[in-house]
Amino acid sequence: MISDVFIPAVSSLGAVALALGLIIHFVSKKFHVEEDPTVKLVNGILPGVNCGACGFPSCGQFAEVLVETRNSTMTCPVGGADLAAKLGEALGMTMAEPKPQLAVLLCQGNNDVARQTAEYLGIQDCWAATQAFAGPKQCRYSCIGLGSCIAWCDFGAMRLENGLIVIDKDLCTGCAACIPACPTGVLVMQDKKASRYFIACNSRDRGAATKKACDAGCTACQKCVKVCEDNAIVIEEFLARIVQDKCTACGKCIEVCPTKVNCIRLENDLKAVKQKQAS
Amino acid sequence: MQSVKLKVSYAPFVRTKDSIESVMYNVALALAPATVMSVYLFGMRALLVNLVCIASCIGFEWLMDTIRKKPASCLDGSAFVTGLLLALNVPSNLPLWMLVVGSFIAIAAAKHVFGGLGHNVFNPALVARVFLLVSFPAAMTSWPVPFAVDMETAASPLGILKTDGVEAAMKSLDLMSGFYGTMNGSMGETSSLALLVGAGWLFYKRYITVYIPFTLLGSVFLFTAIFHLIDPAAYAPPLFHMVTGGLLLGAFFMATDMVTSPLSVRGQIIFGLGCGLLTAVIRLWGGYPEGISFAILIMNGFVPLIDSWDLNDRKAIHHKKLQTT
Amino acid sequence: MNTFRTGGIHPPESKLTGNSPIEVMPLPSELAIPLSQHLGKPAKPVVKMNDEVKKGQLIGEADGFISANVHASTSGKIKAIKPHPHPGGQYAMTVFITPDGKDEWAEGLECAPADWKRLSKQEILRKIKDAGVVGMGGAGFPTNVKLSPPPDKKIDTLILNGAECEPFLTADHRLMVESPEDIVTGLEIMASLFDGPLKIAIGIESNKQDAIETLQRYALPKQIDVVSLKTKYPQGAEKQLINAITGRIVGEGELPFDKGCIVQNIGTAVAVCEAVCRNRPLIERVVTVSGMEITRKKNITVRIGTSFSDIIAFCGNMSDKTNQVISGGPMMGKAVFSLDVPVVKTTSGILFINNLALGKSMERTCIRCGRCVEVCPQGLAPWLLANVAQLRHFDEIQTLGLANCTECGSCTYVCPSRRELVHWIKYAKALVANRQKRKSA
Secondary structure: OHHHHHHHHHHHHHHHHHHHHHHHHHHHHHOOOOOOHHHHHHHHHOOOOOOOOOOOOOHHHHHHHHHHHOOOOOOOOOOHHHHHHHHHHHHOOOOOOOOOEEEEEOOOOOOOOEOEOOEEOOOOOHHHHHHHOOOOEOOOOOOOOOOHHHHHOOOOOEEEEOOEEEEOOOOOOOOOOOHHHOOOOOEEEEEOOOOEEEEOOOOOOOHHHHHHHEOOOOOOOOHHHHHOOOOOEEEEOOEEEEOOOOOOOOOHHHHHOOOOOOOEEEEOOHHHHHHHHHO | OOOOOOEEOOOOOOOOOOOHHHHHHHHHHHOHHHHHHHHHHHOHHHHHHHHHHHHHHHHHHHHHHHHOOOOOOOOOOHHHHHHHHHHHOOOOOOOHHHHHHHHHHHHHHOOHHHOOOOOOOOOHHHHHHHHHHHHOHHHHOOEEOOOOOOOOEEOOHHHHHHHHOHHHHHHHOOHHHHHHOOOOOOOOOOOHHHHHHHHHHHHHOOOOOOHHHHHHHHHHHHHHHHHHHHOOOOOOOHHHHHHOOOHHHHHHHHOOOOOOOOOOHHHHHHHHHHHHHHHHHHHHHOOOOOOHHHHHHHHHHHHHHHHHHHHHHHHHHHHHHHHHO | OEOOOOOOEOOOOOOOOOOOOOEEOOOOOOEEEEOOOOOOOOOEEOOOOOOEEOEOOEEEEOOOOOOOOEEOOOOEEEEEEEEEEOOOOOEEEEEEEEEOOOOOEOOOOOOOOOOHHHOOHHHHHHHHHHOOOEOOOOOOOEHHHHOOOOOOOOOOEEEEEEOOOOOOOOHHHHHHHHOHHHHHHHHHHHHOOOOOOOEEEEEEEOOOHHHHHHHHHHHHHHOOEEEEEOOOEOOOOHHHHHHHHHOOOOOOOOOHHHHOEEEEEHHHHHHHHHHHHHOOOOOEEEEEEEOOOEOOOEEEEEEOOOEHHHHHHHOOOEOOOOOEEEEOOOOOOEEOOOOOOEOOOOOOEEEEEOOOOOOOOOOOOOOOOOHHHHHOOOOOOHHHHHHHHHHOOHHHHHOOOHHHOOOOOHHHHHOOOOOOHHHHHHHHHHHHHHHHHHHHO
16 A cells, blocks of 8 residues: 555656756856855945835935945935944945934924814825815915825834824934925925924014914014024025024024914924933 | 704715615515515524524624724624625534534624625625534435424435436426425525515615526526436536525625625626636536535635726726826 | 615715706806815915906916916905815815906907817916816816826826716706706816727716717717716716726725726716816806705805805895705705805805704614625625724724725715714724824824
8 A cells, every 4th residue: 555655746846846856956057147146245344124215216226326336425424423433434444424313203293282273084194185175274384294205214214193293303304205205395304403493483474374274384583583683583485594603592582482382493402402411 | 053063064064864784784674575484484493593693703703803802893793794695504403512503603703704794705694604514514415394393304305306306406496486485405495486576676786787697597597407408317407507506695695795696787797607616616526516606716816816806907998198198 | 777786875866857958047246265275285375465457367276286266256455365164174374355346358269269179288287277167066077187197197087977867966867968068178188188998978877868979979989988877876976987988996095096997977078178268267066956945946156255144145045944055966965064164166056954863872773784885886895994083093094904994984874873984984084194293293
């Protein structure tokens, strides 16, 4: 019985397996593609999230182009200075350090301070909402508050709080993947700084209209412009803007801002930063 | 006027009254004649089988939703229809625990493993039926005789055809009684009349199209007719194949399942032809007397391929146009 | 009976106001006239705050080739020029006029002009442009631009769209019954702009038998066909109407004039007649006020710029159950977010409904029933477009015919899973456009 059934079955299957194995072996030898070990090395250093911040669709492609061109100005914004140093070491050259950036929301119109128009009951996505109307908040420049950017962020740096996006500065790598997710353009990239003042408002409406729509809106009252000693604040289209290069973070503008919820925001407390530096 | 709070959504602002529930319960309604026939033919035991299958399918659906942390979909009708179809696909004397096992296979292994309603590749009720058939072949092929009082069982006409040949099979069945349903078989598949009435309702509500059932039945008819003409002694006439087994139940209610059939007309015709030919081949030369379940399941597996052919054609059309403009 | 080839649906017609004669609504206490009531660039304001204007005076000048003039709907004083809610869902620069009650025509407009047959083609087009006539069916494409196709396109068919396939709307229906002479004259004027043999047809859905009979009386003696169309949505969509009447198919990326056709709306024909024969700019239009939740449903002639809340006051009141107010028809209209929005040149109806199928997560999984494919008049696979849009594969979605979707909403209407198919398609279109904008920037 065993010799009748078992032996022919095992031997025939074994022969088939052997033949296929030989074919695979031959094909893999014949069509072998030589891979540059440096590309593999560089690829290992890169974060491997394929976020697209460098301008290439994937980390692998970035590595290939970098190894081929040896272009020292190519940077990975996500990895920052550490990664640039590691890449330089691997390739035996000095890589340019990326200018670290950060996504910033120019809006403070949460559900408490921003007036609403109508309730939105369509697809819960900001772009979809703007196809139906100007958005559930009266201010058409505001953060729509449906959180589309959360899904676009590869690093989990966004979350929704009370109808407003909050960005975790530690998790944000500055890859800018979230920017196209925002239909109102209230989400922008800014250079990463230890501390900064900025106008957290995007409303280009006249002062009266802004005030009617939101308690945290910049009404272009000019008070901050007058008090600023560095001439770092300009007003464009009824909206103040702080020129980051000139701002010395003296904090005088915050004191004079008359809006109910200060439209000028200080990001990272200066005192805390100084303490950290001292210690 | 101040009390009015405006709500914004996207057009259109009028919608059809149809919903998943209405589609599913209308399919269940279309199965009602066959269900009534099953109780009429096989007695209260058939009613019990129906109830156990439906209840356990809904129960497992609820359980799977809970485990997968999904919104409860157990009452959307799909589990109800799966349970009903499973019940109509088994003999009425099947032990109840087997029904519960079958329901578990249908809902958990065939449906929720793939992602729940709309994502399953294979028809859940058929997967369960085939599972039961290969696991418990004896129980699944001992057919109660209609109106039997003492659980009398006998082979089905297709079974006789397989084991004893054409002459014996033709002698065992008069075609008209097969049409009305007084023959041995699964609970819901015996009465062609009841199934046709139900199919009429589905056509009237436009829940199914003519392409799948008619290509399926047509190809079985033609295929068996050709072989019957070649050798009437070895092959049964096509009408015998039409009324026996689960052919009509499969053609109108299982192959047409929206989730597991192709979307395009072209795809549906291919699907129907494939089901029909496989059924005929299995019936004529296969190891099992009945082939419709296997045929539909095999073709279910081809649906993604058929659909992607359609998709690539669409892409080709638009790609050409995008380039010319 | 003529109809288009693929797809289509038949939602409940709900034409509640088909037999109500058009009433004229009295002047409201304030008019808000948006400078953007058409496709293309908004008009440039040519008046300042506190200016006195006369009825029919130009207040916004067409800015560029695809743009249209905007006129004061009555005499009065300019109160403000500021952004204001627009029935299209966005905010638009709007001129506010406080009427002085005299309703005086601006100079040169009250005189009876010469017979239009003596005017040259250029003069006719000039008059249509000056009067700010735009397509009044919904898109608002400037009529003078549409009537001057590129010289290499030979136009052999002029179609007037009397299908009015949207449920509820009856404005065009009433116009056809009440002013057939103006419609036929407007059509003749437009036809006179084209050389060579021209087939002229008016397509009307068969549910408006009185309109068909009336227009036949006036149109047939002038060699204008009146074509009875099957009652099926979207019979009045440009591409479908051309297909129904001529059998031609306007393909992907093509415009009607590529197939030798031009389609105009009923309201537009009347506006052309007013502009050319009576020198009157487009300052009023017929609007259907309907829906289950308003007391007096009717067809009314209103001045452009009348706010929805004034119309509600004129038509009784809306019930507390109203949760959506729609500008346009229920299939392709927009739900307004404020009752301050004004009637614009493209507002064909205002509907007050209690939409019970509303909720944040009404969408359920696709059960692959294939109905959306069956009803799509453009032969697309809406379920697939929506799936790919949801996955944000915007390169792939363009190869599936995204640009070919006319957003008629038939797919969303029939979906038993309540999927927002057309909304997802619109979402993909917006993001594809945004991506192209970013790439070119």
